[in-house]
Amino acid sequence: MPEITYREAIKNAMVEEMRRDERVFLIGEDIGTYGGAFGVSAGMLEEFGPERIVETPISEDAIIGAAAGAAMVGMRPIAEMMFMDFILLALEPLVNQAAKARYMFGGKATVPMVVRMPGGSGTGAAAQHSQSLETILMHIPGIKVVAPSTPYDAKGLLVSSIRDANPICFVEHKLLYKTKGEVPDEEYSIPLGVADIKREGTDITVVASGIMVHKSLEAAETLAEEGISVEVVDPRTLRPLDVDTISKSVKKTGRLLVVHEAVKTAGWAGEVMASVSETPAWDYLDAPMRRLAGKDVPIPYNRELELAAVPQVEDIVEEIRAIVQYRY
Amino acid sequence: MRSENLNANYDNEKTEDVLKKADVLGLSKEDLIDMYKTMIQIRLFEEMADKLYALGKVHGTMHLSAGQEGVAVGTGTVMQKVDYLLNHHRGHGHFIASGADVNKMMAEFLGKETGYCKGRGGSMHIADVEANNLGANGIVGGGIHLAAGVGLAIKMMKEPRVVLVIFGDGAANQGILHESFNMSAIWDLPVVYLCENNHYGMSADVTRVSSKVPFKGRAEAHGIPGYFIDGNDVLAVHETMKEAVEHARSGKGPVFVETETYRYFGHSKSDRNLYRTKEEIQAWKEKDPIGRFETLLIEAKVLNDKAIKEIYQEMSQVIDEAVAFAENSPEPDPSEVTEWVYA
Ligand SMILES: Cc1ncc(C[n+]2csc(CCOP(=O)(O)OP(=O)(O)O)c2C)c(N)n1
Numbered sequence: 224m225p226e227i228t229y230r231e232a233i234k235n236a237m238v239e240e241m242r243r244d245e246r247v248f249l250i251g252e253d254i255g256t257y258g259g260a261f262g263v264s265a266g267m268l269e270e271f272g273p274e275r276i277v278e279t280p281i282s283e284d285a286i287i288g289a290a291a292g293a294a295m296v297g298m299r300p301i302a303e304m305m306f307m308d309f310i311l312l313a314l315e316p317l318v319n320q321a322a323k324a325r326y327m328f329g330g331k332a333t334v335p336m337v338v339r340m341p342g343g344s345g346t347g348a349a350a351q352h353s354q355s356l357e358t359i360l361m362h363i364p365g366i367k368v369v370a371p372s373t374p375y376d377a378k379g380l381l382v383s384s385i386r387d388a389n390p391i392c393f394v395e396h397k398l399l400y401k402t403k404g405e406v407p408d409e410e411y412s413i414p415l416g417v418a419d420i421k422r423e424g425t426d427i428t429v430v431a432s433g434i435m436v437h438k439s440l441e442a443a444e445t446l447a448e449e450g451i452s453v454e455v456v457d458p459r460t461l462r463p464l465d466v467d468t469i470s471k472s473v474k475k476t477g478r479l480l481v482v483h484e485a486v487k488t489a490g491w492a493g494e495v496m497a498s499v500s501e502t503p504a505w506d507y508l509d510a511p512m513r514r515l516a517g518k519d520v521p522i523p524y525n526r527e528l529e530l531a532a533v534p535q536v537e538d539i540v541e542e543i544r545a546i547v548q549y550r551y
Numbered sequence: 552m553r554s555e556n557l558n559a560n561y562d563n564e565k566t567e568d569v570l571k572k573a574d575v576l577g578l579s580k581e582d583l584i585d586m587y588k589t590m591i592q593i594r595l596f597e598e599m600a601d602k603l604y605a606l607g608k609v610h611g612t613m614h615l616s617a618g619q620e621g622v623a624v625g626t627g628t629v630m631q632k633v634d635y636l637l638n639h640h641r642g643h644g645h646f647i648a649s650g651a652d653v654n655k656m657m658a659e660f661l662g663k664e665t666g667y668c669k670g671r672g673g674s675m676h677i678a679d680v681e682a683n684n685l686g687a688n689g690i691v692g693g694g695i696h697l698a699a700g701v702g703l704a705i706k707m708m709k710e711p712r713v714v715l716v717i718f719g720d721g722a723a724n725q726g727i728l729h730e731s732f733n734m735s736a737i738w739d740l741p742v743v744y745l746c747e748n749n750h751y752g753m754s755a756d757v758t759r760v761s762s763k764v765p766f767k768g769r770a771e772a773h774g775i776p777g778y779f780i781d782g783n784d785v786l787a788v789h790e791t792m793k794e795a796v797e798h799a800r801s802g803k804g805p806v807f808v809e810t811e812t813y814r815y816f817g818h819s820k821s822d823r824n825l826y827r828t829k830e831e832i833q834a835w836k837e838k839d840p841i842g843r844f845e846t847l848l849i850e851a852k853v854l855n856d857k858a859i860k861e862i863y864q865e866m867s868q869v870i871d872e873a874v875a876f877a878e879n880s881p882e883p884d885p886s887e888v889t890e891w892v893y894a
Contacts, residue, residue, distance in 0.1 A: 257754035280724035280760035281691050281752050304815075310691070347611025347662075351671045351689035438787045520889050524673030525662035528612040531885035 224405035232374035236381035251303030287313035291321040294336040294467035307342035322365030348523035372436035374404035378446035379413030391483035418465035424454035442539035470502035487516035510549035590620040616644040621840030625788025637694035640688035657873035663880035692725030702740030721752020746832035754826035770807030782810025784838040
């Protein structure tokens with residue numbers, strides 16, 4: 224299988240879906256000649272022209288509103304928020320309109336739209352350009368939240384998201400754009416709501432998404448040398464959450480650590496732990512479930528502070544050791 | 552139907568006799584030299600920032616304002632210490648023109664503990680709240696969100712202040728501008744809206760993404776006096792801003808000033824300038840605000856080549872010292888990462 228970057232995988236999904244379905248179009252800021260702030264849509268203007276690569280003014284509220292409006296009457300927009308932080312300017316059309324139309328109108332409307340948004344820290348972009356806001360989006364019935372960690376998942380999940388009949392928030396991590404992975408040439412899709420076991424293990428289950436999958440895999444590698452066998456589960460879709468796969472894994476390992484970059488308080492780790500506690504896996508726990516998350520701070524600018532604000536590989540290693548050593 | 556072009560047709564008259572104009576504006580020769588110096592200081596700061604970035608000394612982003620010094624200095628010389636400032640990502644020039652300490656700015660740029668925001672904010676969020684500088688905003692239009700509130704507070708506290716909010720042509724297309732215009736108009740708030748129209752919001756040509764430019768018509772639609780002026784003419788900016796600020800300070804309500812200008816560097820660190828031509832950039836460099844002012848000052852015998860050389864030397868030294876200060880400053884302590892989340 225050819226190796227491509229996460230960035231290319233996302234672009235390929237968009238390009239292929241736009242070739243397949245004329246209703247699909249891309250809307251956002253600087254997505255044409257500039258190719259998007261992170262270069263994801265580079266070259267798409269040349270193929271699809273300005274009618275389908277719709278470059279907008281800096282008007283996030285209107286971009287998401289326009290995507291929702293177009294989706295309600297039969298188009299399939301992919302809206303790009305240049306940074307995830309900017310979705311906050313557009314929560315009204317996303318949350319009050321797109322997410323609610325179907326239910327509020329008795330199941331008669333559909334709003335098939337995707338909002339792509341790069342989140343996360345690590346680039347020195349500071350407090351207003353580095354947030355991980357997935358929990359805010361997960362809290363809204365009617366919205367699905369997808370967060371791929373590899374090029375393969377990114378492409379397959381974006382294809383499914385574009386074909387889905389609901390508003391989807393597609394969370395990309397900035398630091399992943401350059402990462403590479405195998406992606407088949409043939410068409411494929413990955414169903415939403417299905418987790419993936421990224422590494423099998425027997426001593427502890429680590430649930431992580433986005434960039435934290437990679438950090439957890441690195442931690443697992445280190446711990447393997449100490450004889451600790453770590454299973455890494457990537458939910459891939461945060462809402463709907465594949466509680467079944469997670470709880471089966473926990474039942475097997477007897478231990479759970481949830482890792483995310485988003486701040487700890489009211490973060491989705493709490494949701495995972497609560498969900499597990501509602502399954503039979505609860506009775507198999509050999510240690511209290513724990514979570515490792517971003518500190519409860521806005522992301523700072525300085526490099527060292529920025530690193531200190533979110534979980535790093537060593538933090539995950541330490542946390543896992545502590546859980547494995549725990550004795551009731 | 553969108554605008555075809557900006558159709559520059561300025562509201563200000565050009566006076567080539569710089570001394571006559573300065574006299575009318577109450578500016579002495581020393582004031583003119585100071586203005587020139589500040590413009591050079593901004594230019595050199597931006598060039599140094601670019602250099603430091605290229606040397607890999609900066610972890611983070613930056614947005615440089617070289618080419619826009621006329622707006623910054625023409626405005627900075629009008630504002631008073633009591634006035635509030637709100638601006639956006641491209642803010643270095645405004646801060647220097649308002650008298651900020653370049654040592655603390657450079658330290659912030661390098662993420663040091665001695666920076667204006669103790670290394671927490673960076674280039675895009677420089678603020679000096681004690682000096683009424685309420686901070687650069689990374690959210691395009693974020694400063695506009697706050698402006699009417701600051702204006703309302705000034706009015707409620709019955710203070711002789713104004714709030715100046717500086718934003719780009721890109722920000723002018725955020726819906727909040729209308730809400731803010733309307734609010735400050737109905738309550739006669741002392742808000743001075745200053746739009747730096749540098750033709751591009753990132754790669755977006757202002758005429759492609761705007762229903763009508765110049766934007767002053769949008770202000771006028773709300774009953775707010777609007778100006779559209781040559782931003783590369785520092786004295787014209789000073790003159791118009793003086794009038795605008797007096798209007799707001801006297802309790803007559805908000806005012807909108809739009810200045811046409813141009814940025815030379817790319818939008819931020821990642822910009823290959825694919826959306827504009829080298830020729831266009833060159834043509835604007837021929838209308839450089841510093842070059843134009845310099846020519847007028849030489850013609851008026853306020854400056855000569857020797858004096859100019861000395862000013863460059865003096866200002867380079869100021870910038871070099873700022874870099875040395877920043878580089879020798881301590882890094883923030885990671886154990887303090889959770890400080891200042893709450894008051
Ligand atoms: C709400 C929001 N949308 C988009 C961006 C990304 N962005 C940063 S600066 C910029 C262009 C702003 O253009 P303008 O307001 O004209 O200011 P200039 O950069 O020309 O100084 C964009 C799109 C942002 N920071 N905030």
